[in-house]
Amino acid sequence: MSEFPITESMDSAASEVLRSVFGYAAFRGHQADIVARVASGGDALVLMPTGGGKSLCYQVPAILRQQAGHGVTIVVSPLIALMHDQVGALQELGVAAAFLNSSQDMQEAQEVERALVASELTLLYVAPERLATPRMLALLDRVHARGRLSLFAIDEAHCVSQWGHDFRPEYRSLLGVCQRYAQVPRMGLTATADAITREDMVRQLGLDHAQAFVSSFDRPNIRYTIVEKRDAMAQLLRFIDHEHRDDSGHDCGIVYCQSRRRVEEVAEQLQRHGLNALPYHAGLAADTRRAHQDQFLREEQMIMVATIAFGMGIDKPNVRFVAHLDMPKNMEGYYQETGRCARDGEPGNAWMTYGLQDVVNQRRMIDDSPAADAYKQVMRDKLDALLAMAESATCRRVRILAYFGEDSQACGNCDNCLNPPAQFDATESARKLLSCIYRVQQASGLAFGAGHLMDILRGKRTEKVVQHQHDQLSTFGIGADTSEVQWRALMRQLIAREAIRVDATQFNTLHLDHAARAILKGQSEVWLKHSERVSKRQAQRSTADTQLSDPQAQAIYEALKTWRAQVAKEHGLPAYLIFHDATLKAMAQDPPQTSGDLHRINGMGEKKREAYGSAVLRVVHATLG
Ligand code: ADP
Ligand code: ZN
Numbered sequence: 001m002s003e004f005p006i007t008e009s010m011d012s013a014a015s016e017v018l019r020s021v022f023g024y025a026a027f028r029g030h031q032a033d034i035v036a037r038v039a040s041g042g043d044a045l046v047l048m049p050t051g052g053g054k055s056l057c058y059q060v061p062a063i064l065r066q067q068a069g070h071g072v073t074i075v076v077s078p079l080i081a082l083m084h085d086q087v088g089a090l091q092e093l094g095v096a097a098a099f100l101n102s103s104q105d106m107q108e109a110q111e112v113e114r115a116l117v118a119s120e121l122t123l124l125y126v127a128p129e130r131l132a133t134p135r136m137l138a139l140l141d142r143v144h145a146r147g148r149l150s151l152f153a154i155d156e157a158h159c160v161s162q163w164g165h166d167f168r169p170e171y172r173s174l175l176g177v178c179q180r181y182a183q184v185p186r187m188g189l190t191a192t193a194d195a196i197t198r199e200d201m202v203r204q205l206g207l208d209h210a211q212a213f214v215s216s217f218d219r220p221n222i223r224y225t226i227v228e229k230r231d232a233m234a235q236l237l238r239f240i241d242h243e244h245r246d247d248s249g250h251d252c253g254i255v256y257c258q259s260r261r262r263v264e265e266v267a268e269q270l271q272r273h274g275l276n277a278l279p280y281h282a283g284l285a286a287d288t289r290r291a292h293q294d295q296f297l298r299e300e301q302m303i304m305v306a307t308i309a310f311g312m313g314i315d316k317p318n319v320r321f322v323a324h325l326d327m328p329k330n331m332e333g334y335y336q337e338t339g340r341c342a343r344d345g346e347p348g349n350a351w352m353t354y355g356l357q358d359v360v361n362q363r364r365m366i367d368d369s370p371a372a373d374a375y376k377q378v379m380r381d382k383l384d385a386l387l388a389m390a391e392s393a394t395c396r397r398v399r400i401l402a403y404f405g406e407d408s409q410a411c412g413n414c415d416n417c418l419n420p421p422a423q424f425d426a427t428e429s430a431r432k433l434l435s436c437i438y439r440v441q442q443a444s445g446l447a448f449g450a451g452h453l454m455d456i457l458r459g460k461r462t463e464k465v466v467q468h469q470h471d472q473l474s475t476f477g478i479g480a481d482t483s484e485v486q487w488r489a490l491m492r493q494l495i496a497r498e499a500i501r502v503d504a505t506q507f508n509t510l511h512l513d514h515a516a517r518a519i520l521k522g523q524s525e526v527w528l529k530h531s532e533r534v535s536k537r538q539a540q541r542s543t544a545d546t547q548l549s550d551p552q553a554q555a556i557y558e559a560l561k562t563w564r565a566q567v568a569k570e571h572g573l574p575a576y577l578i579f580h581d582a583t584l585k586a587m588a589q590d591p592p593q594t595s596g597d598l599h600r601i602n603g604m605g606e607k608k609r610e611a612y613g614s615a616v617l618r619v620v621h622a623t624l625g
Contacts, residue, residue, distance in 0.1 A: 010039060010064070017063050018056070021093055023583075023605030028053050030213045031060075034187075038151065039064040043210035044187040045157075045202065049217045050339035051317075054189045055086065058153035059123065063095065066122040071148025074140075075125045077155045078168060079312050081293055083125040089577050090123060094607035099125035100136075113139055119148050128159075132173035137180070149184050152177075154205060156312065157188030161200035163378055166312075166332075171204075178206045186210075191339060192217075192332045194404065196378070217404045222341060222348050224396040224414040226389075228489065229355030232325050233266065237273055239351055240303075244321055250275055251320035252296075255305045256337055258326035258361070266325065267305040280306040297574040300565075311337060316574070317344035318581055324352035329362060330382035331389065331403045344582055354390055356450060356488045359495050364504030387496035393421050393529050421529040427519065429482055429490055430526040432457060434499065434516050436475040444468050447509035454487045489528055494519075497526075548588060552624070557588035559623045563615065578612070579603060591620045 014035045018024050027035065030046075031053055037044050039061040048054050062073035077083055083099040090097035098112045098121055115121050116139060130136055143149050154160075160171035178186055188205050202208060227235060236255065244251040255270070257263045260281040270277035276299070278292045296304045297316055304310060308328070322341040328334045334352075342348025366379045389399040397411040410417050436457055441447055446468075455462050456470050459477025470476060479487065491510070494500040501513040518524040548554045561575075561584060568575040583603030592598050598613050 011036060013064055013067075014039060014060055017060050020606050021063065021095065022056065022060075023601070023603050023608060024056075025602055027056075029215050031056055034213050035060045035064075037211055037213075038185065038187055041185045043185055043207055045198075045207050045210040045212045046187060046189040047193055047198070047213065047217075048189070048191060048215040049219055050191045050336065051219065051343035051345070052191070052215055054155070054191070057189065058151070058155075058187060059090070059095070062123045062151060062153070065150040070150035071119055071143060071146075072116065072121045073123050073151040073153060074131070074149070075123055075153045075155060076128050076131060076174065077125050078128060078159055078171075080127070081314065082155075082312070083127075085297070085315060085574075085577070087123075087125055088573060092573075092577055092607065092611075093605055095123065096121050097123040097125070100130055101125075101127045102130075117142055119143070119146075127170075128168065128174060129170040131177055132170075137177070140181070144181055144184070149181060152181070152184060152186040154186065154188045156190060157201050157205060158190040158193045158197050160204040161193075161197045162375070163196045163200055175204055175206055182206075192336050192404075194332070194382075217335070217401055217406060218397065218408065219339060219342070220411070220413065221345055222338060222350050222413075224338070224350050224400070226352045226354065226396065226415065228485070229353040229358070232353045233269055235353050236266075236323055236325060237270075239323065239349075240270075240275065240321075243349060245275075249301045250303070252299075252301060252316065252318055253303045253321040253323065254311065254319060254337075254340060255303060255323045255325060256328070257305065257307060260307060262325070263305050263307055270303055270305065275303055276301050277303040277305055280304055280310040282307065282309040298568065300561075300575065308333065308337065311340050314340060315343060316340075317576055318346070319343070319348070320346075321349040321351060323349075324354070327352065327354040327358035327362060327390065328386065329365075330379065331386045331400065332382065334386055334389075335400060335404075344580060346582075352390070356492050356495075359387060359492050360502045360504070360508055363495070363502050364508075367504050384496060384498070387492075391493050391496050392416065393423050393527070423527045423529055425525065426486075426490055426528040427522075427525045429479060429486070429528075430494060430499070430519050431522075432475060432479050433487070433490060433494065434512060434520050436473070436478075437500070437510055437512055439473050439475050440470060441511075443470070443473060447503065447506065447511055449508050450488070450491055450510060453510060454484055457482070457487065458484070486528065490526070493526065493528065548585065550589070553588040553591075556591055556620055556623045557584055559619050560584045560587060560616070563619045567612070567615075579608070587616065587620065591624065592617060593620070 018027060029052060034044055034046055034057045038058065046054060046057055058073060058075060065073065080101050080103050083101060087097045087099050098115060100109055100112055116124055140149060154174060159166050159168040160174065161167060188201050188207055193201065240250065244253060255266060257266055260283045263279045263281045267277045267279035278295060280289060280292050296302050319341045322338050328337060338350035341350055362383050366376055366383065369376065385403050389396060392399055393416060395410040395417050396414040398408050401408045436453055440456065452464060455465055456473065456476055457479035459480045461471055465471055491500065495502060497515050498513045499515040499519055501511045503509050503511055519526060548557055564575050564578050564584065567578050580603055583601060586601050592601060595613055595617065598604055598609050
């Protein structure tokens with residue numbers, strides 16, 4: 001192994017690269033330790049939340065190791081969009097980076113291959129299925145033979161695990177590649193992994209000697225809110241209007257829906273409501289998908305309505321909200337999707353509506369899948385963790401972090417913390433519901449769905465009730481005082497607790513499950529939230545983008561944004577690849593007057609200073625008058 005000791009001079013070399021190339025003043029969290037470990041030839045496993053700054057963890061070592069004569073770093077990444085973005089950003093910074101993927105024509109690919117063999121590259125991004133091809137391996141063999149294969153960085157490393165939520169079979173070929181170049185240092189990076197997925201990554205990627213760096217998964221700037229689904233569309237519009245829209249327009253956001261059809265509908269309704277929205281799902285033509293994605297990346301005010309086909313590798317930093325109109329499959333999915341909001345560290349909203357039907361649908365999808373039973377059980381447990389979080393009356397964040405093995409205190413930035421819901425003891429109602437399910441089944445030898453059971457409990461003589469003589473049951477009408485909304489909430493909770501099982505193979509009928517017994521026997525309590533919150537939360541915009549406190553700063557900020565939009569258009573790049581909002585804000589708040597002043601702006605590396613420094617100064621001077 002090309003291990004060389006971690007020295008002070010290397011630490012300072014790393015800081016120098018961070019400053020001069022990326023324009024950042026200091027490493028964050030574990031970055032410095034990870035960079036030191038990897039730059040010195042050690043293996044690493046990096047678990048860091050989205051927006052935590054994983055890219056720098058391999059980009060800085062790649063530059064350092066290239067400078068030290070070790071050659072090229074191979075970055076394995078599953079998504080083409082991500083590669084384009086990252087390579088574009090690196091080239092903007094003056095780093096020799098390239099990618100190889102199916103979007104290129106033969107000539108482009110050959111030019112990249114030539115640069116690889118000629119040792120001209122610092123970073124090469126490759127899709128996993130491409131890496132294991134004979135052609136690619138032959139190229140790598142040549143590079144390796146000359147000692148110029150420096151590092152493998154495997155991004156989204158959880159994709160290798162079938163216990164993860166994102167299994168990609170093509171990741172399985174990576175172990176073979178790693179074994180072929182056993183002496184080359186490697187690192188795995190992911191934003192989400194529970195204990196079994198983590199073990200799997202270590203085994204499947206040969207990371208036995210890797211030092212693990214586990215960051216806190218907390219995203220304190222994201223506010224979690226989960227509301228009961230009534231009229232999801234109306235609820236969504238109200239949410240956007242209240243929190244993400246003002247006279248000057250609306251924020252950038254993502255709305256996730258379960259089905260393609262729903263995506264189309266919702267996008268259309270948002271458009272009709274005057275919002276700049278586009279659909280994205282796997283059923284659209286590849287060209288359309290690409291165009292919509294590009295538009296999302298480039299435009300400041302854009303809402304993408306999408307299935308989960310959209311998002312992996314999307315690192316637009318100023319997505320201000322992620323809304324779920326349907327519940328994700330599990331906690332990892334929820335965490336990952338909501339994690340796409342507010343990567344810039346400014347406030348953002350993760351907002352979800354969910355209802356009984358979501359619970360039923362998700363359970364059914366697991367039950368209906370052709371997977372092995374053991375796998376289904378793991379998926380059920382993962383879904384249950386999410387359900388329990390959604391049903392919880394206490395801090396959401398505490399629940400989310402606990403799932404990833406972290407202890408924490410009530411956060412003060414989720415709906416339950418900001419507006420503690422009043423709870424009431426619903427044990428009695430739960431027992432009525434459970435015994436109703438039991439009696440109906442006994443009396444008619446048949447099971448029934450939620451709607452019919454509610455009719456019985458609420459004492460409604462519907463045709464079906466009369467036909468089955470369910471108005472004769474002792475449970476008929478015993479729950480007339482409880483509203484339908486409350487019955488639904490109760491059913492959700494009892495399903496989440498496995499007191500009720502939904503049989504999807506028989507028209508979503510409800511059956512008693514193993515946890516019913518303790519509730520019926522009075523050994524276990526059921527508490528419900530009042531469906532109306534005690535105090536109405538003040539509509540509070542979390543928008544980071546709006547106003548700076550000082551009018552002069554605001555004027556400079558606006559002027560810089562206009563300038564940036566122009567440059568972005570000329571270069572055909574998303575605006576944030578020119579400068580992040582945070583960098584523009586820093587300049588607006590403490591305007592640089594001379595080129596010397598540009599050095600203290602966070603986010604202004606050497607290349608950017610060269611390319612844009614004088615233009616920035618012109619804009620500032622013009623605004624200051
Ligand atoms: P991840 O891949 O972990 O989701 P990224 O690598 O995309 O996160 O980083 C998220 C954002 O934080 C990026 O805009 C990046 O430029 C910025 N960033 C990362 N590290 C630092 C740092 N040390 N100082 C300032 N900004 C940073
Ligand atoms: Zn909280």
